[in-house]
Amino acid sequence: MIIKTHKSENINSSELVAYLKKAPGALYLLAFMAIALTIWTPNFFSLNNLTNVALQVSVLSIVALGMTIVILTEGIELSLGPVLGLCGVSAGLLVLAGYPLLIAILVSMCIGALFGVLNGALIAIVGLPPFIVTLGSFGIAQSFAIVLTGGDSVVGLPEYFRWFNDGLFLSLPIPILTIITIFFITWILLYRTKFGRYIFAIGGNRLALKLAGANVNFYHIGAYIFAGLLTAIAAFIMTARNNSAHPTIGVGLEFDAIAAVILGGTSFEKGVGGIAGTIVGALAIGVLRNGLNLIGVGTEWQVAIIGVVILTAVGIDSLRKN
Amino acid sequence: MHSINKTHLLKYSKENFFILSRILSILILIIFLSIVSPQFLGWNNILNIFRQASIQFLISAGLTLVIITAGIDLAVGAILGLAACLSASLIVSGHLGLGIVAGLISGLFAGALNGLLVAFGRITPFIATYGVLWIAGGIGYVFMKGEVLHSFPPGFRFIGTGILFGIPVTILIAGIILVILHLLLHKTVFGRYIYAIGGNPIAARLSGISVKSKLFYVYTLSGLLSSFAALVIMARVNSVDSSIGEELLLPAIAAVCLGGASLFGGVGGIAGTAIGALILALVINGMNLLGVPSFWQSGVMGAIILGAVLADQYGSGRSLIKS
Numbered sequence: 001m002i003i004k005t006h007k008s009e010n011i012n013s014s015e016l017v018a019y020l021k022k023a024p025g026a027l028y029l030l031a032f033m034a035i036a037l038t039i040w041t042p043n044f045f046s047l048n049n050l051t052n053v054a055l056q057v058s059v060l061s062i063v064a065l066g067m068t069i070v071i072l073t074e075g076i077e078l079s080l081g082p083v084l085g086l087c088g089v090s091a092g093l094l095v096l097a098g099y100p101l102l103i104a105i106l107v108s109m110c111i112g113a114l115f116g117v118l119n120g121a122l123i124a125i126v127g128l129p130p131f132i133v134t135l136g137s138f139g140i141a142q143s144f145a146i147v148l149t150g151g152d153s154v155v156g157l158p159e160y161f162r163w164f165n166d167g168l169f170l171s172l173p174i175p176i177l178t179i180i181t182i183f184f185i186t187w188i189l190l191y192r193t194k195f196g197r198y199i200f201a202i203g204g205n206r207l208a209l210k211l212a213g214a215n216v217n218f219y220h221i222g223a224y225i226f227a228g229l230l231t232a233i234a235a236f237i238m239t240a241r242n243n244s245a246h247p248t249i250g251v252g253l254e255f256d257a258i259a260a261v262i263l264g265g266t267s268f269e270k271g272v273g274g275i276a277g278t279i280v281g282a283l284a285i286g287v288l289r290n291g292l293n294l295i296g297v298g299t300e301w302q303v304a305i306i307g308v309v310i311l312t313a314v315g316i317d318s319l320r321k322n
Numbered sequence: 323m324h325s326i327n328k329t330h331l332l333k334y335s336k337e338n339f340f341i342l343s344r345i346l347s348i349l350i351l352i353i354f355l356s357i358v359s360p361q362f363l364g365w366n367n368i369l370n371i372f373r374q375a376s377i378q379f380l381i382s383a384g385l386t387l388v389i390i391t392a393g394i395d396l397a398v399g400a401i402l403g404l405a406a407c408l409s410a411s412l413i414v415s416g417h418l419g420l421g422i423v424a425g426l427i428s429g430l431f432a433g434a435l436n437g438l439l440v441a442f443g444r445i446t447p448f449i450a451t452y453g454v455l456w457i458a459g460g461i462g463y464v465f466m467k468g469e470v471l472h473s474f475p476p477g478f479r480f481i482g483t484g485i486l487f488g489i490p491v492t493i494l495i496a497g498i499i500l501v502i503l504h505l506l507l508h509k510t511v512f513g514r515y516i517y518a519i520g521g522n523p524i525a526a527r528l529s530g531i532s533v534k535s536k537l538f539y540v541y542t543l544s545g546l547l548s549s550f551a552a553l554v555i556m557a558r559v560n561s562v563d564s565s566i567g568e569e570l571l572l573p574a575i576a577a578v579c580l581g582g583a584s585l586f587g588g589v590g591g592i593a594g595t596a597i598g599a600l601i602l603a604l605v606i607n608g609m610n611l612l613g614v615p616s617f618w619q620s621g622v623m624g625a626i627i628l629g630a631v632l633a634d635q636y637g638s639g640r641s642l643i644k645s
Binding site: 076122126127128129133136138141144150255258259262268301303304305307308310311314315318 | 439443444445446448452454460575579615622624627628631635
C-alpha cells in the first residue's frame with residue numbers, strides 16, 4: 001500500500017533517482033571523463049577519435065561479455081587472456097602454413113571451447129575454486145602459446161586477415177559490428193533462454209537448482225565454453241589490428257575484462273548484474289586510456305593511474321552498496 | 323578383522339593425505355632426478371636447491387597467511403619489485419641502511435593499502451590487490467626509467483650469498499622466518515583468529531573477533547614479507563630492474579597450493595608452504611638439469627597448481643565438505 005501511494009505521487013523523479021542510485025559506477029566514470037575530456041582537448045569529441053575508442057575497446061568488450069556470464073555464476077576466468085594469445089597464434093600459424101581461413105577459425109574456436117570445458121569441468125563437477133583452476137590453465141595456455149612460436153610473434157599474415165579489423169560492412173567497421181552482434185546473441189541467451197535463467201540461478205543458489213533436478217553442471221560448464229568461444233573471436237580482431245599474433249598479447253586482458261565487468265555493476269556474489277553495464281565498463285576503461293594518451297600522459301604513468309581509477313570506482317561502488 | 327584394518331588404513335591415509343602425498347612426491351622427484359642426472363646429488367646442487375626453495379618460501383610466506391584468511395594477494399610480485407627498485411637505487415647511491423629501511427617501508431605501505439581496500443573498503447581481495455599490483459608496478463616502472471641497477475656492496479650481498487656456521491645465510495633467514503610465522507599462527511591468539519576468519523568469517527565476527535583489523539594486519543604483514551624477500555633476492559642476483567617481480571606470482575601461488583592451503587580459507591600452514599617451496603625448487607632444478615626450455619615453466623606451474631588442488635580435493639575428502 002505504502003509503496004503504491006509513494007509511487008503514484010512522483011513517478012518521474014523518483015524513478016530517475018532510483019535508477020541513478022542503482023546505475024553502475026562505470027556510467028558516472030564514463031560521463032565524467034567524457035565531459036572533462038571534451039572540455040580539455042578538442043580532439044576527443046570527434047567522430048575519428050570516438051571510432052578509434054570503439055575499435056580499441058572491441059576486443060576488451062567481447063572478452064568482457066564472456067567474463068560477465070562466468071562472473072554471474074559466481075565464477076572467474078583468469079585464463080581468457082592467455083587463451084586469446086594461444087588462439088591468435090594458432091590461427092596465424094595455420095593461415096601461414098596455407099590452411100584455409102575457415103580451418104583457422106574452427107581450430108581457434110575449438111581451443112577456446114576446450115579450455116572452457118577443462119575449466120568448467122574442474123569447477124562445476126570437481127568443485128574446485130574458479131580462481132585457482134583458471135590460474136592453473138592460465139599458465140598452461142601461456143606456455144602452449146609461447147612454445148608454439150618459440151616466443152616470437154607470428155608475422156607476415158596474408159592481406160585478407162586484416163579484414164577482421166579494417167573491413168567495413170554496411171559502412172560499419174567489422175569489430176564494431178561484431179560487438180553489436182555478440183551483444184545481441186548474449187542478450188538473447190541470457191534473458192530469453194533456459195541457459196540464461198540457469199546462469200542467474202547458478203550464481204543465486206546453485207544447490208537449490210541442483211535439488212530441483214536441473215542439469216546444473218551442463219549449464220555451468222556452458223558458461224565457461226561461451227567465454228572461451230568469445231575469446232577466440234576476439235583473438236581474430238586483435239591479430240588483425242596488430243597485423244601479427246604475439247603469444248603473450250592477451251596477458252593482462254583478463255583483468256581489464258574483470259575490471260569492466262565490476263565497473264559495469266555485476267557483482268561477484270549471488271548472480272547480480274547484466275551485460276549492458278559491462279559494455280559501459282569496457283567503454284569507461286577505453287575512454288580512460290584514450291584520454292590519458294590525448295592529454296599526453298606517458299605509458300609508464302598510465303599503468304599506475306588506471307590502477308588508481310579502477311580501485312577508486314570499485315571502492316565507491318562497494319561503499320554505495322553497503 | 324581384515325576389513326576393519328583396511329578402513330582404518332583408508333581413514334589414516336585420508337587424514338594424513340597431505341603429508342603422505344608430499345613426502346611421496348619429494349621421494350619420486352629425488353629418485354627420478356638422481357637417476358636421469360648425475361649432477362643432481364652433488365653437494366653444490368643440493369645447496370642450490372635449498373637456496374632456491376628458501377627464496378621461494380620467503381616470497382610465498384606472506385601469501386600463505388592471506389590465503390588462510392580466504393583472501394588472495396596478487397600484488398606479491400609487484401610489491402617485491404617496487405621494494406627492490408626503491409632500495410636498490412638508494413643502496414647503489416651509497417645509502418645502505420636507508421635503502422633497506424625504505425624498501426621495507428614501501429612494502430609495509432603497499433601491504434597496508436591492500437589491507438585498507440580489502441578490510442575497510444570491502445573490495446574483493448583479488449580486485450583490490452590487482453589494482454595495487456598495477457599501482458606498485460607502475461611506480462617501480464616510473465622510478466627505474468628502464469635502468470638496470472647492479473653491483474651492491476659485499477656487506478649487503480652477505481644475506482644472499484654468505485655462509486654462516488657452514489649454512490648459507492639465505493637458508494638460515496628462511497628458517498628463522500618459518501619458525502616465527504609458525505609460532506605466530508599456532509601459538510598466538512592472532513594466529514587462531516586468522517584461521518577462524520578463513521574458516522567462517524561470520525562466526526568469527528559474531529564471536530567478537532574484529533575481522534577488519536585482523537585482515538588489515540595480515541595484508542600489511544604480507545606486504546612487509548614481500549619487501550623482505552625483495553632484499554634477499556637483490557642480494558642473491560646482484561641486479562635489479564623494474565620487471566623483477568613480474569614472473570613471481572604464479573610460482574608463489576603454486577608453492578602455497580602445494581603446501582596444502584585451501585583457497586576456500588581456514589586450511590593450511592606455513593610449514594606446508596615450506597614443503598611446497600621445496601617441491602617447486604626440485605621441479606625447477608630438475609627442468610634446468612634436463613635442459614627443458616624455460617617456455618614450459620609457466621605451463622608446468624599451472625599444471626602443478628591444478629594437480630595439487632585436484633589431489634587435495636579428492637585425497638582428503640574435502641570435496642564432501644564444500645561443494
